[in-house]
Amino acid sequence: MKQEIRRELELTGRxxxxxxxxxxxxxxxxxxxxxxxxxxxxxxxxxxxxTVDEGIEGYRPPSLEIxxxxxxxxxxxxxxxxxxxxxxxxxxxxxxxxxxxxxxxxCGVFRRHALNKTAVEIGADYLATGLNLDDTAESILMNxxxxxxxxxARLGPHEHVRPGLVPRLQPLRMIPELEVYLYAFLKGLRFHxxxxxxxxxxxRGRFKEILHRLxxxxxxxxxxxxxxxxELRSVLQAAWPAATLNACARCGEPTVHEICKACDxxxxxxxxxxxxxxxxxxxxxxGKTTPAVPDA
Ligand code: SF4
Numbered sequence: 001m002k003q004e005i006r007r008e009l010e011l012t013g014r015x016x017x018x019x020x021x022x023x024x025x026x027x028x029x030x031x032x033x034x035x036x037x038x039x040x041x042x043x044x045x046x047x048x049x050x051t052v053d054e055g056i057e058g059y060r061p062p063s064l065e066i067x068x069x070x071x072x073x074x075x076x077x078x079x080x081x082x083x084x085x086x087x088x089x090x091x092x093x094x095x096x097x098x099x100x101x102x103x104x105x106x107c108g109v110f111r112r113h114a115l116n117k118t119a120v121e122i123g124a125d126y127l128a129t130g131l132n133l134d135d136t137a138e139s140i141l142m143n144x145x146x147x148x149x150x151x152x153a154r155l156g157p158h159e160h161v162r163p164g165l166v167p168r169l170q171p172l173r174m175i176p177e178l179e180v181y182l183y184a185f186l187k188g189l190r191f192h193x194x195x196x197x198x199x200x201x202x203x204r205g206r207f208k209e210i211l212h213r214l215x216x217x218x219x220x221x222x223x224x225x226x227x228x229x230x231e232l233r234s235v236l237q238a239a240w241p242a243a244t245l246n247a248c249a250r251c252g253e254p255t256v257h258e259i260c261k262a263c264d265x266x267x268x269x270x271x272x273x274x275x276x277x278x279x280x281x282x283x284x285x286x287g288k289t290t291p292a293v294p295d296a
Pocket of ligand 1: 104108
């Protein structure tokens with residue numbers, strides 16, 4: 001992971017703030033613990049964390065508590081942003097309003113929106129996620145299967161800063177999911193080990209199964225997919241250069257259109273709800289910084 005951090009992160013001595021998208025699960029908790037371990041002693045680096053509360057009863061509340069406790073133990077400032085405050089709709093309500101839709105098609109857009117908006121608001125230079133090797137290989141396969149070459153070219157980590165978009169760090173992207181799990185388990189990290197009730201409706205699950213079978217038949221497949229992709233990345237990016245980003249006319253977040261996808265979906269929900277929406281303004285609540293403790 002140290003190598004991956006060195007490859008993705010350019011530290012020049014100027015103050016650098018990294019915010020970790022922390023769900024409270026094994027991956028993001030491990031990413032935060034290891035980033036703190038490797039970078040926590042640097043005076044030029046500040047680490048913070050943000051948890052997105054999607055509003056999924058029985059699933060997010062316990063993980064939110066775990067994320068809070070971890071940040072408190074590590075002395076890392078913790079921010080929480082909820083869909084209810086940001087979008088005006090919790091995911092449980094989204095599912096009731098649009099039962100035919102795949103919940104993740106809303107949730108993924110809202111999460112990217114929430115994380116980027118929060119990262120910008122707190123002045124982060126980088127947004128780190130806990131995506132592991134399996135997640136990364138799945139994303140590559142999914143985009144290949146859909147023929148979405150443009151998105152494939154834009155998968156993180158991001159080497160270039162684009163206006164309004166906080167570049168992503170993916171320090172665990174070459175570490176298999178099972179190894180992340182083992183690390184978290186052996187280090188005694190408390191993490192939330194449960195599946196979202198809407199996950200089974202996600203397309204990603206099918207790609208997870210395919211990848212699992214491929215890896216069983218031919219060990220090393222996940223590494224090969226990601227390493228092969230890394231070789232092709234610069235070619236893809238040259239052939240599909242990044243489109244110019246505008247500020248969304250409604251929320252100001254970066255988009256290639258006039259209105260961003262999150263505002264589009266929010267509008268759809270508003271229509272489905274017959275015009276009723278709880279809130280539309282972003283609210284980010286910051287936890288207080290707690291004293292630092294030794295590395296995990
Ligand atoms: Fe959201 Fe889908 Fe993840 Fe559940 S599985 S938290 S609905 S993206």
